[in-house]
Amino acid sequence: MTRHALAALSLLAALAAPTAQAARHEVSVEFDNRFLLENDVNRTIGGSSLQNVGVRGGYAVLQDQKRFGLVVGAAWQRSRRGGTRSWYDEEAAIQDSDARGAAFQVALITDTFLVGAKADYDVKGIFFPYVRVETGLVRASYKLDDDPRRDDNVNQYSEQGLGGTGIGTLGFELMLPDRRWGWPVTAAWYLEGGGQVASVLRHPEFGAETNVNAGLIRTGIGLRF
Amino acid sequence: MRTRSLALLALALAPLAGCDRWDGLPDGWGRSLARAPWSPGEVSVAVDALYVPLPQAGDLARIRPSAETTIVDLGDDRFVSAHPAPDGTTLLVRAERSLCDDVDCFEPFVEGYAHVIREGQTVGNPIPFGAWYRPPAFSDDARYAVSPIDGDAAIEGGGLVSLTSVRVVDVVAAESWDVSVGFDATRVFFTTDGAGTTTGMLVLSSNEVALVDLAGRAPRPSVTFPLTLDDDTPIQPLDIGLTPDGTTAIVTMSGLSDLYVLDLENPRVNIVELSGPASDLEVDEARDQTLLVSATRPTLEIVDHLSFGVQTIALDQPMRRVRIVGDAAILWSSAGTDAYRYDLETGELVEYNLLAGPTRLDIAPDGAFALAFHGDFGAARMEVLNLTRDPEGDFDDDTVGFALSDRAVGVAFDTREDGGTDAIVLARDEDTLYRLAWPSLGVQEVDLAAPPVDIGAWADGGFWITHDVSLGLISFYEPDSGFTEVAGFARLGLLSPPTEPLPVEEDE
Numbered sequence: 001m002t003r004h005a006l007a008a009l010s011l012l013a014a015l016a017a018p019t020a021q022a023a024r025h026e027v028s029v030e031f032d033n034r035f036l037l038e039n040d041v042n043r044t045i046g047g048s049s050l051q052n053v054g055v056r057g058g059y060a061v062l063q064d065q066k067r068f069g070l071v072v073g074a075a076w077q078r079s080r081r082g083g084t085r086s087w088y089d090e091e092a093a094i095q096d097s098d099a100r101g102a103a104f105q106v107a108l109i110t111d112t113f114l115v116g117a118k119a120d121y122d123v124k125g126i127f128f129p130y131v132r133v134e135t136g137l138v139r140a141s142y143k144l145d146d147d148p149r150r151d152d153n154v155n156q157y158s159e160q161g162l163g164g165t166g167i168g169t170l171g172f173e174l175m176l177p178d179r180r181w182g183w184p185v186t187a188a189w190y191l192e193g194g195g196q197v198a199s200v201l202r203h204p205e206f207g208a209e210t211n212v213n214a215g216l217i218r219t220g221i222g223l224r225f
Numbered sequence: 226m227r228t229r230s231l232a233l234l235a236l237a238l239a240p241l242a243g244c245d246r247w248d249g250l251p252d253g254w255g256r257s258l259a260r261a262p263w264s265p266g267e268v269s270v271a272v273d274a275l276y277v278p279l280p281q282a283g284d285l286a287r288i289r290p291s292a293e294t295t296i297v298d299l300g301d302d303r304f305v306s307a308h309p310a311p312d313g314t315t316l317l318v319r320a321e322r323s324l325c326d327d328v329d330c331f332e333p334f335v336e337g338y339a340h341v342i343r344e345g346q347t348v349g350n351p352i353p354f355g356a357w358y359r360p361p362a363f364s365d366d367a368r369y370a371v372s373p374i375d376g377d378a379a380i381e382g383g384g385l386v387s388l389t390s391v392r393v394v395d396v397v398a399a400e401s402w403d404v405s406v407g408f409d410a411t412r413v414f415f416t417t418d419g420a421g422t423t424t425g426m427l428v429l430s431s432n433e434v435a436l437v438d439l440a441g442r443a444p445r446p447s448v449t450f451p452l453t454l455d456d457d458t459p460i461q462p463l464d465i466g467l468t469p470d471g472t473t474a475i476v477t478m479s480g481l482s483d484l485y486v487l488d489l490e491n492p493r494v495n496i497v498e499l500s501g502p503a504s505d506l507e508v509d510e511a512r513d514q515t516l517l518v519s520a521t522r523p524t525l526e527i528v529d530h531l532s533f534g535v536q537t538i539a540l541d542q543p544m545r546r547v548r549i550v551g552d553a554a555i556l557w558s559s560a561g562t563d564a565y566r567y568d569l570e571t572g573e574l575v576e577y578n579l580l581a582g583p584t585r586l587d588i589a590p591d592g593a594f595a596l597a598f599h600g601d602f603g604a605a606r607m608e609v610l611n612l613t614r615d616p617e618g619d620f621d622d623d624t625v626g627f628a629l630s631d632r633a634v635g636v637a638f639d640t641r642e643d644g645g646t647d648a649i650v651l652a653r654d655e656d657t658l659y660r661l662a663w664p665s666l667g668v669q670e671v672d673l674a675a676p677p678v679d680i681g682a683w684a685d686g687g688f689w690i691t692h693d694v695s696l697g698l699i700s701f702y703e704p705d706s707g708f709t710e711v712a713g714f715a716r717l718g719l720l721s722p723p724t725e726p727l728p729v730e731e732d733e
Contacts, residue, residue: 044720046254083254087261087281100678102262102695106720107250143250144716146695151248154674154712155696207282207721 024069024120024175026058026188028222032077034196034214044142044208045081045108052077052110056220058118067122075114075134082107082143104146104155110212111139112165120173128173132192138165140201140210161201161210169194169216175224185225193217263715265678265691267306268699272313273344275689275699278304282718285318287345290701290709296717297345302338303724308360310367315396316342317361317370319354326729333726341399349399358392364415364423369439370394371426373410391428393439404428405445406435414465414474415439416489427474427487429462434476434487448492452478452485466508466515468530475515475528477503484517486533497533500524507547507554512569516554518544525556525567540565541576550592553612557586557597564597566612566620575620577610587636588612589646594663596648597624598633605629607650609666625666630655635680637688639704647704649688651677658690658702674700674710 035049042048058073088101116134123129141160147153171192194216201210260280269276275288276297283303287295297304302320309316318340325333339354340347358372373391390403391410407430414427416436425447428435432453435446452460461479468475474487482502486495501522508515513530523540525547542561547554549569556565559582566575583597595610608624615621631653639647639660648661654676660669675692683689683701692698697715700708 040722043722046256080251081254082251083256084252085256085258087258089261100261100266100693102258104262104695105250105252109251142720143247144696144719145247145250148248148250148252151246153247154698154710155694155716156247157696157713157716203720206716207718209722 024060024071024224026056026060026071026073026222026224028056028188028190028220030054030056030075030077030218030220032216032218034079034212034216036211037213037215038211040209040211041108045106046083047081050079050081050110050212050214052079052112054078054112056222069120069122069128071118071120073116073118075112077112077114079110080107104144105148107143108210109141109143110210111141113137113139114165114167116167126175128175130171130173130192132169132171132194133167135164135166138163138198138201138212140203140212142203142206142208144206157205159203159205161203163199163201165196165198165212167194167196167216169218171218185223187221188224189219189221191217191219262695262719263697265693268679268681268689268691269307269309269316270313270681270683270689271309271316272684276307276309276316276342277697277699277714278307279715279718280304282721283724284718286714286717288699288711288714290711294711294714294717295345297342298347299340300347300351301724301727302340302351305337305356306360308363308370310363310370310396311365312367314343315367317363317394317396318342320351321356323724323726324729325726330726339394339401341394341396352394352399352401354392354394354401361394362413364426365417366421366423368395368397368423369415369426370396371413371428373413373428376409389430402442402444404437404443406430406437407433407449409461412462412465414467416467416471427465427467429465429476431459431461432456434462434465434474434485436489448489450485450487450492450494452494463503464506466506468508469510469513473530475506475508477506477517484528495533497528497535499526499535500537504545505547507549509549509554509569511552516547516549518547518556520545520558520560525554525565538567538574546586548588550588550590553592555586555588555595555612557583559584564595564610566610575622577622577624579608579624580606580626583608585633585636587638587648589638589648589663591646593646594648596636596650596661598629600632602631602653605632605652607633609661611664613664627668634678635690637680637682639686639688649680651680651690654693674698674708
């Protein structure tokens with residue numbers, strides 16, 4: 001048998017061997033894009049999707065050698081978007097150069113606080129398809145400010161809406177290097193897609209409602225240990 | 226392991242702290258608003274509150290210095306304009322309602338309504354009031370509001386609108402009706418009985434003046450005064466005054482030197498020839514005469530109400546405006562550099578030579594002095610005209626000039642404890658209030674929270690000041706105690722979605 005064939009057989013043998021499954025506690029930073037199903041955000045702020053940045057931590061509750069793993073954890077994701085709203089009296093400007101205008105800053109900041117569980121399946125210690133289900137709270141804060149250059153002007157107003165939410169996703173995780181190498185910490189990257197449902201968040205003073213029902217795509221990197 | 230994971234989590238969270246500072250809000254999604262957040266120059270003053278339009282939200286805010294700001298409930302209607310009655314107790318609010326009469330609502334249309342508001346509450350049901358009506362004119366007793374048709378306005382919602390009618394609103398009863406008066410009605414003038422109760426109105430229309438009985442809710446005029454016998458030559462009445470006894474109306478014509486004298490008791494029309502087309506008139510009730518000035522002729526003409534003879538007083542320049550304060554008539558023109566004080570008792574004429582034609586002239590309520598403003602940024606000036614006789618009985622016709630940073634946007638007068646008058650002057654883009662004391666002409670500067678837009682008198686001798694602040698700022702100024710500020714009211718409903726059209730209710 002040639003040297004190359006022997007090397008290939010050795011590699012196959014190594015891959016075919018059962019993995020040494022260990023606890024997969026995790027901490028990650030992640031980014032997602034939520035494709036909003038309603039027009040509320042587009043009308044008030046702009047855009048039909050919201051991008052979130054977040055962090056996640058999880059504790060692996062299955063410690064045995066089975067290929068299935070279960071991680072319970074929590075996450076926090078935040079999106080921030082805003083811009084200037086301006087008005088100019090064009091009709092007065094035509095008649096009189098001394099026309100009046102107005103401008104202020106509006107921002108929408110959403111915070112999603114989630115707890116949930118992820119069930120995954122170990123494929124060769126590298127590839128982990130999973131399903132994740134989470135529930136929690138979503139908070140949408142509208143901020144109005146007519147002098148964004150300052151931090152202490154009079155007209156700074158914020159109104160929050162709080163509601164429940166649930167997110168379900170399917171995804172996969174790549175974990176490298178393999179724990180079989182004996183490293184205490186491994187790096188991981190994951191990609192998932194799914195959807196979010198949430199109660200309508202109301203901002204009665206500003207006259208707005210925020211609906212964050214959305215489809216989402218999320219990716220993240222982190223450490224597993 | 227647990228400690229390590231918590232530490233890593235905290236490390237990841239740390240950079241996100243401090244992202245919500247007010248000077249660090251996210252940006253990049255700018256867009257224009259269809260309407261202004263609020264209208265600082267269109268405040269309606271009532272005895273109980275200020276009413277401030279919020280055009281973007283389609284609402285009307287009720288603002289008081291010592292109470293929470295509230296929104297006037299107009300039901301499903303969107304605010305358009307507010308019109309206060311002279312006595313400050315009532316507000317007539319025009320609003321519009323979006324409707325659709327088809328299932329898919331492809332073509333929504335708008336219907337206009339008027340709401341009668343007292344103390345922030347709607348009185349009665351909304352009154353149909355199309356957008357094709359001009360702003361209403363109120364009777365002095367605040368009983369009636371009358372709006373002629375704007376012939377150039379768009380008419381939505383289908384149907385026919387009579388261009389010869391005016392809409393009358395009985396504000397007390399919250400009822401309305403139409404009166405057919407004549408084509409292209411432009412002005413409304415109310416008549417009263419001896420007790421000051423409004424009994425009727427005179428409506429100026431093209432080629433005619435109509436006298437309408439309001440108390441009887443007549444749908445047509447009781448008397449129509451034709452202004453011409455040749456309808457091919459239209460005559461448009463310009464201004465109107467009523468003699469103190471209420472028996473005669475004096476009407477000026479646009480572009481004509483004819484003065485029409487209408488006998489309201491024995492209906493007939495007399496024509497008095499003036500030296501030129503009148504640009505302004507003022508009834509001198511104390512002396513039972515009418516003063517008229519002309520923008521094209523340098524004359525002041527005085528028409529006696531007994532004989533309707535005309536006394537002509539020559540001026541150096543044509544005057545556009547005339548106002549009577551006490552025993553004097555003040556004349557001025559934005560197109561000239563003269564202003565005059567005409568003593569109605571003695572006939573003495575005092576001429577003031579100004580640096581430029583005033584864009585505005587404000588007269589102190591006691592007639593002691595007047596302020597003339599002209600010029601703009603970098604060249605704004607205020608001239609003080611002394612309208613008071615000196616101890617020798619003469620007038621000082623020299624004006625005293627002041628330079629302003631920008632043009633005046635608001636002037637008010639405050640009576641001091643010693644009975645004297647101070648002028649309060651606000652300049653555009655200048656966050657300073659200037660108090661000019663009379664007769665010392667000393668100037669006191671008071672800091673404002675933001676550049677002002679307008680000023681007006683408030684209850685108990687104070688003043689309200691609106692400011693150029695996007696989310697709203699009104700200062701209530703008490704000269705003795707300072708400012709009370711109400712801010713941020715323009716945020717109320719600012720992000721509201723457009724009102725969904727309502728289905729048209731089918732007639733039963």
